[in-house]
Amino acid sequence: MYEKFYGLSSKPFQLKPDARFFYGSKGHKRAMSYLEYGISQGEGFIVITGEIGAGKTTLMRNLFLELVTENIVAAQIVNTHVGSEDILRLVAGAFGIEYENLSKATLLRRIEEFLIQIDRQGKRALLVVDEAQNLTPRALEELRMLSNFQTADKCLLQTFLLGQPEFRQVMLSPDMQQLYQRIIASYHLGPLDVVETKSYIEHRLNTVGWKNSPEINQDAYEAIHEYTGGIPRKINSFCDRMLLMGFLDEILIFGEAEIKKVIQDIQQESEVPLTTPIINTAIAIDNLGDNYSYSSLVDERLTRMEKALISVIGAVKKIVPVTKMNNAQD
Structure with missing residues (x-):
């Protein structure tokens, strides 16, 4: 809607993860280093936590773009509100393994046979589990048991766990000590600071051909950071709304006053529902x-x-x- 008005090739602040818009903040670069280190080790668990919308999924997709895909068979699980046996079915399904109407013992054997086959092909298997904070202790234990599949000299499966901050407390609980001991790297992805918030917004705008229209003042950047807390998804949602208002009101320069007007409109909408x-x-x-x-x-x-x-x-x-x-x- 507002793209043509501002001369943009597409929407810069869409909510769905898109590796084209990946912004390497200090925290994201450090998290990426942990992921790359984990890939190089080829074993154990890598844990990345962060607030909702902090960019964990985008980070992972950016990593997938950098991987030598012909050597790594990667699978991702995003629906984690499941029990212990269902998590095994999800793992099997993610790797394309038949799992319907199979007993747990047969299911485990099928997964192990698949991992052995991948290893014989000179490849490695990588499992990415998103929203890990929703997993039950028994489901986490099943994932830990999968890490026991190995040859004489290497593990057959490596797992990345992505979750919200509370997942770190789960990892530290006494019941999770066996899993915790297999974590080779862990990192918490924090929010962007004011400078990074400005760079993040400009990066996304530049990706779609921004020519400084609209112009955004420093006071506006600071107000956006204060309102969103530096969380990328919140920044995306707010800036999309900001550009929509700018289109409707034909605003070419955003300052603190314009940002406050957007905030006021959003807050009014969240009042007593109709x-x-x-x-x-x-x-x-x-x-x-x-x-x-x-x-x-x-x-x-x-x-x-x-x-x-x-x-x-x-x-x-x-x-x-x-x-x-x-x-x-x-």
């Missing part, structure tokens, strides 16, 4: 006292709806030219 039950609305009105009436509450909601509708109409008018039609005469 679907609030009438009984809750009545309670809310009682709590507000005699100076606030039901009609004023309705008026406020209608005003917000009207503003939202005007914004949508404005966007449509910018995209679809208005054609004046004359009434046909017989």
